[in-house]
Amino acid sequence: MTTQTKPIEAYSLPTxxxxxxxxxxxxxxxxxxxxxxxxxxxxxxxxxxxAISPNNKIPAIVDPEGPGGEPISIxxxxxxxxxxxxxxxxxxxxxPRQQVKVDEWLFxxxxxxxxxxxxxxxxxxYAPEKIPYAQKRYTDETHRLFRVLDKxxxxxxxxxxxxxxxxxxxxGWAQGWERYGISKTEMPNFGAxxxxxxxxxxxERGLNWGKDTHVNNLATDKEAQKIMFNQR
Numbered sequence: 001m002t003t004q005t006k007p008i009e010a011y012s013l014p015t016x017x018x019x020x021x022x023x024x025x026x027x028x029x030x031x032x033x034x035x036x037x038x039x040x041x042x043x044x045x046x047x048x049x050x051a052i053s054p055n056n057k058i059p060a061i062v063d064p065e066g067p068g069g070e071p072i073s074i075x076x077x078x079x080x081x082x083x084x085x086x087x088x089x090x091x092x093x094x095x096p097r098q099q100v101k102v103d104e105w106l107f108x109x110x111x112x113x114x115x116x117x118x119x120x121x122x123x124x125x126y127a128p129e130k131i132p133y134a135q136k137r138y139t140d141e142t143h144r145l146f147r148v149l150d151k152x153x154x155x156x157x158x159x160x161x162x163x164x165x166x167x168x169x170x171x172g173w174a175q176g177w178e179r180y181g182i183s184k185t186e187m188p189n190f191g192a193x194x195x196x197x198x199x200x201x202x203x204e205r206g207l208n209w210g211k212d213t214h215v216n217n218l219a220t221d222k223e224a225q226k227i228m229f230n231q232r
Contacts, residue, residue, distance in 0.1 A: 002088050004065060007031040010050060012059035014210040016114065017077045018170030021059045023168050023206030024081055028088050041226030063087075065135060078110040082167040091164050098160065104167035105159050106154070109173070113149070116141045117173050120180065124228070126225055139181070146182050146190060149174075153189035157196060171197050172207065 008025065012018035022159030025032045030074030037043045052073035053060035058110050061080055074080045082103075083169055093099055120138040122160040123131060149170070152159055159166045163209025174194055177184075197203050 003070035003087075004030040006064040006096070009033050009035060009064070010059060011035045011037050011052065011061070012210070013037060014208070016117075016175070017057075018059045018210070019207050020077045021061065021080055021168050022209040023171065023203050024084055024091065024165065026202035026206045026209070027168070027200075028084065028090060030088065036210060039049065040227065042227045047123040076110075078106050078169065081106065081169055081191045085165045087192060091168065093162065093164065098162075102164045102166045106169050108148075109166070109169040113145050113170055114173050116145055117180070121176075122229075142180050143182070146174075146180070146187060149193075150187035150190040153193050156189075158193070167193075168203075171203060175207065194196040200225065 008030060010021055010025065012021055012034065013036060014022070022034075037049060039058060043049060044058065049060070050056060052062060053075035055075060057075070057189070059077055060073060060075040060082065062071060062073045063083075064071045074083050082092065092102060116138060118141045119134075123134040123138055127220075149159070158164065159170070169196070174190075177190070177194065182190070198207075
């Protein structure tokens with residue numbers, strides 16, 4: 001098993017995408033440092049951060065012990081999860097067929113479950129004007145995606161059978177299930193899954209990492225909204 005001597009540097013926030021990385025690093029038990037990037041103040045646009053995350057989004061990491069022993073930077077949460085899973089040989093299967101399953105559900109999360117729930121949040125919470133069509137569109141799509149997840153979990157403890165980065169990718173976004181109008185009674189497989197994951201100590205630590213210094217006032221902070229939502 002690969003060992004890590006120097007800490008992995010994580011540039012992040014306790015958002016659903018940032019929490020994925022915090023959880024996996026805690027599950028792996030490797031040394032890592034947390035660097036808070038205040039996206040409400042525009043710190044994601046500094047040259048230093050753009051050098052490792054050209055899409056100006058968190059999270060990003062720098063592994064000082066990358067391939068060949070040389071440092072490597074990685075942006076995009078799904079790419080980070082897969083890199084760490086492969087490097088340390090944990091939470092990402094060795095069997096090619098199982099890898100395909102994990103990849104399918106990892107990409108399902110980064111391509112749908114996260115972005116669609118993000119649009120739900122935007123139009124229902126942050127948008128300065130309420131657009132009923134957009135609100136219904138993303139509320140309905142959110143419910144559909146939770147239904148897909150619930151169906152996939154039928155007869156399984158975890159999304160692809162074994163606990164993997166597919167579960168870690170989705171758990172942060174799934175924490176908002178109540179405000180999205182999701183019922184554990186209606187979706188019992190999902191309900192059992194989220195309770196099972198929340199009972200894991202590393203998941204609890206990862207979800208809470210950085211929350212003591214993170215103030216989420218985006219719904220009322222007009223300057224932060226201008227920085228985050230009005231970039232071209």
